Amino acid sequence: MSAKRHVVIHPDLPATAAAVAARLVTAILDAQAARGEASIVLTGGTLGIASLKAVADSPALGSVDWSRVNFYWGDERFVESGSPDRNAVQAEVLLGVLDAHGLDRGRVHAMGAADDFRTPEEAAAAYAHLLEREASDEGTAGSLPVFDVLMLGMGPDSHVASLFPDHAGAAAGGATVIGVHDSPKPPPLRVSLTFEAINTARAVWLVVAGADKAPAAGVALGQEPVARERVPASGVSGTQGTWWLMDAAAAALV
Numbered sequence: 001m002s003a004k005r006h007v008v009i010h011p012d013l014p015a016t017a018a019a020v021a022a023r024l025v026t027a028i029l030d031a032q033a034a035r036g037e038a039s040i041v042l043t044g045g046t047l048g049i050a051s052l053k054a055v056a057d058s059p060a061l062g063s064v065d066w067s068r069v070n071f072y073w074g075d076e077r078f079v080e081s082g083s084p085d086r087n088a089v090q091a092e093v094l095l096g097v098l099d100a101h102g103l104d105r106g107r108v109h110a111m112g113a114a115d116d117f118r119t120p121e122e123a124a125a126a127y128a129h130l131l132e133r134e135a136s137d138e139g140t141a142g143s144l145p146v147f148d149v150l151m152l153g154m155g156p157d158s159h160v161a162s163l164f165p166d167h168a169g170a171a172a173g174g175a176t177v178i179g180v181h182d183s184p185k186p187p188p189l190r191v192s193l194t195f196e197a198i199n200t201a202r203a204v205w206l207v208v209a210g211a212d213k214a215p216a217a218g219v220a221l222g223q224e225p226v227a228r229e230r231v232p233a234s235g236v237s238g239t240q241g242t243w244w245l246m247d248a249a250a251a252a253l254v
């Protein structure tokens, strides 16, 4: 039996970002109360980054012990480490603020950049090893740490992380992290978790806003079965549940 899917609709992007931020703080507090630490997989994208900014601006920021939060990424653009295209650089809107709130930078696990690795595949292999080490350190069997929350944006074409429709990455099997070439959305080189890795997370949150996302969301959440290789957003789920956190424009065809 698959875990339950939830669809939560908010009026607009700012309201959705505020709601995602409130959920994230609560999820971290709950995970720390249950297991001592929390592991969160971050996403890039418009709403993903707006949600991190909303956490940074939240009055609840001080209620979290940020020294016991592990951060990972679901995908990354394979560009120079300082490039504003990098999801990890964009996430500094929150991480930079958390430095003054006890953030342990040793727990911030960004994917490799083009000045550190020759190819996206090398960066992917290094990230897969890092994930294996983290899993082993926390005593988790298998090659991945337990992700409490894994956040994903969704593109208008239904891509999640850097798994694009009808593209090699979406069909990749057997790996947890892959290099992506010829991404239909620039930049062309990327690193991404695979479906196999994403779907181990306790909770998967798809954070989706904007009218341009409505057709893809309608198909991904529709009654008709669709292949995840064709509609990647339809192929992600958390072991304890999947939450679509959306604004009304993106949910217009759901």
Ligand SMILES: O=C1O[C@H](COP(=O)(O)O)[C@@H](O)[C@H](O)[C@H]1O
Binding pocket: 043, 044, 045, 046, 047, 048, 075, 076, 077, 087, 152, 153, 154, 155, 156, 160, 161, 162, 185
């Ligand atoms: O390229 C990417 O795009 C998606 C969605 O971005 P959006 O701006 O359309 O919301 C994002 O989720 C992914 O992490 C990123 O690398």
